[in-house]
Amino acid sequence: DAGVIQSPRHEVTEMGQEVTLRCKPISGHNSLFWYRQTMMRGLELLIYFNNNVPIDDSGMPEDRFSAKMPNASFSTLKIQPSEPRDSAVYFCASRAGGSSYEQYFGPGTRLTVT
Amino acid sequence: AQSVTQLDSHVSVSEGTPVLLRCNYSSSYSPSLFWYVQHPNKGLQLLLKYTSAATLVKGINGFEAEFKKSETSFHLTKPSAHMSDAAEYFCVVSVPLYNFNKFYFGSGTKLNVKP
Numbered sequence: 001d002a003g004v005i006q007s008p009r010h011e012v013t014e015m016g017q018e019v020t021l022r023c024k025p026i027s028g029h030n031s032l033f034w035y036r037q038t039m040m041r042g043l044e045l046l047i048y049f050n051n052n053v054p055i056d057d058s059g060m061p062e063d064r065f066s067a068k069m070p071n072a073s074f075s076t077l078k079i080q081p082s083e084p085r086d087s088a089v090y091f092c093a094s095r096a097g098g099s100s101y102e103q104y105f106g107p108g109t110r111l112t113v114t
Numbered sequence: 115a116q117s118v119t120q121l122d123s124h125v126s127v128s129e130g131t132p133v134l135l136r137c138n139y140s141s142s143y144s145p146s147l148f149w150y151v152q153h154p155n156k157g158l159q160l161l162l163k164y165t166s167a168a169t170l171v172k173g174i175n176g177f178e179a180e181f182k183k184s185e186t187s188f189h190l191t192k193p194s195a196h197m198s199d200a201a202e203y204f205c206v207v208s209v210p211l212y213n214f215n216k217f218y219f220g221s222g223t224k225l226n227v228k229p
Binding site for chain 2: 031033042043045048050055056091093102103104105106107108
């Protein structure tokens, strides 16, 4: 299996622009997570999908952030409009069902907003 | 309430000496516990996991961890550190919540290995 795939790996954009991050989970996994990692705040869970349905979006910072999972093999995280404080590494992770199943992380997207 | 505490934000050891990274958890349920490692500019990789079977869990790269329910701890150890072990380590607790699972990440411990 190719693992969790994220694109792009790096994104540099100007403040005010729309940014879309993409994730392809591991085939057969039914849960998907979006995380943000910064030096200041560490690793933060943004949103958690189970069977394509958002279960917990309490970590989404504000209305500028939105996430979708139209099918089991694809998810997007969109920031509109982007701000410099959104600069971070965004990770996607997926897992199979059951409490003992671990999350598999993608390589991350490094976002820089200037 | 559920939580994970990694007691040390930074640990520094010399190559060839033992490693101890501490993790304590709080959970109202029987948790599953994980340790992940993150090398610089990389994603998180699973080191090992505890899922209510043997309390001493062996993982990759010579790491192991022992689940101690009485102490609510899941400390990560390695007998002899290698330079390539320099990374950040995260302790994670998974608990059932309603009809799904909630994950709680520790704040991370950065391991420095000196030559």
